Amino acid sequence: MHPSHKEHLGKMNRVSGQVEAIKRMIDEEKYCIDIMTQIRAARSALKSIELAILNTHMRSCLDQASRHETDGQNRKIEEIVTLLKKYE
Numbered sequence: 001m002h003p004s005h006k007e008h009l010g011k012m013n014r015v016s017g018q019v020e021a022i023k024r025m026i027d028e029e030k031y032c033i034d035i036m037t038q039i040r041a042a043r044s045a046l047k048s049i050e051l052a053i054l055n056t057h058m059r060s061c062l063d064q065a066s067r068h069e070t071d072g073q074n075r076k077i078e079e080i081v082t083l084l085k086k087y088e
Contacts, residue, residue: 003060008049015049018042054080 022038058080065072 003056005053005056008052011045011049015042015045018045054083 018038019042022035022042025035025038062073062076062080065076
């Protein structure tokens with residue numbers, strides 16, 4: 001069973017609103033720096049959500065895997081390492 005991440009939906013809705021505001025800023029030809037500032041804010045908010053979900057994954061999924069078998073735990077660790085390598 002996978003953990004729920006529904007507590008992040010409010011934050012995701014805010015990010016969605018930020019992205020819509022950025023689209024309006026581009027459409028209205030707002031100042032580049034202002035657009036980039038808003039993009040950075042949206043990226044930061046997404047990063048925060050991403051880290052919270054990773055934290056939950058590590059606490060929940062790794063804990064479950066470690067209770068059952070060493071091989072399962074090793075697969076979960078490799079899964080996380082592979083994910084982190086994508087962000088280098």
